[in-house]
Amino acid sequence: MRAEGKGKIPVFAIFLGVGGFVVIFSVFRLIGNRPTICKQTPDLFSATALETAANGFRVEYGRMPARGVTDIICRTDQDIPFLLALLGMEDGPDRLNTGSVKFLSVKEGKGKKGGLIYTEDGKSVAGLFDRWGGPFFVMLDLDGDGKVEIPNGPVLQRRTAVWTNGPDGKPGGGDDLKTW
Numbered sequence: 171m172r173a174e175g176k177g178k179i180p181v182f183a184i185f186l187g188v189g190g191f192v193v194i195f196s197v198f199r200l201i202g203n204r205p206t207i208c209k210q211t212p213d214l215f216s217a218t219a220l221e222t223a224a225n226g227f228r229v230e231y232g233r234m235p236a237r238g239v240t241d242i243i244c245r246t247d248q249d250i251p252f253l254l255a256l257l258g259m260e261d262g263p264d265r266l267n268t269g270s271v272k273f274l275s276v277k278e279g280k281g282k283k284g285g286l287i288y289t290e291d292g293k294s295v296a297g298l299f300d301r302w303g304g305p306f307f308v309m310l311d312l313d314g315d316g317k318v319e320i321p322n323g324p325v326l327q328r329r330t331a332v333w334t335n336g337p338d339g340k341p342g343g344g345d346d347l348k349t350w
């Protein structure tokens with residue numbers, strides 16, 4: 171019995187030693203990766219904020235924050251009325267966000283990069299940009315079937331999907347930022 175017990179102890183010790191090494195190695199890897207994670211966060215935060223805002227709009231008003239009956243893609247560098255609707259900054263009797271609720275809250279950018287850019291008078295916006303200066307693409311389920319079909323991509327069972335073209339500024343290439 172004793173001999174068996176002695177034989178088991180070193181095996182257990184080796185197991186502990188290897189386990190400990192794996193844990194330490196993982197911790198160092200995590201620390202090493204941290205700067206990358208931090209750099210990614212603001213754009214992913216904005217993308218998620220757009221999605222949450224569009225869904226929040228729907229909950230509040232029973233419709234998506236755009237007009238039309240077929241699914242569309244809004245670009246945050248061009249479709250300013252869409253952004254204004256999410257920000258509660260629309261003006262006039264035709265506004266979609268009739269209660270001027272602020273659904274979208276994102277950080278302000280600089281030089282058409284890294285966030286929301288206001289017009290000089292502050293009454294409107296010029297767009298929302300990722301840190302490479304590209305727009306966010308927001309696909310909205312306007313036909314109400316609960317699905318959106320991403321161009322050259324999957325059919326998603328959801329009402330909103332957001333992405334950017336990533337550092338290369340072009341669709342695909344493995345660097346696109348997506349909320350799905």
Ligand SMILES: [Ca+2]
Pocket residue numbers: 241310311312313314315316317318319
């Ligand atoms: Ca749809």
Ligand SMILES: [Ca+2]
Pocket residue numbers: 335336337338339340341342343344345346
């Ligand atoms: Ca890309």
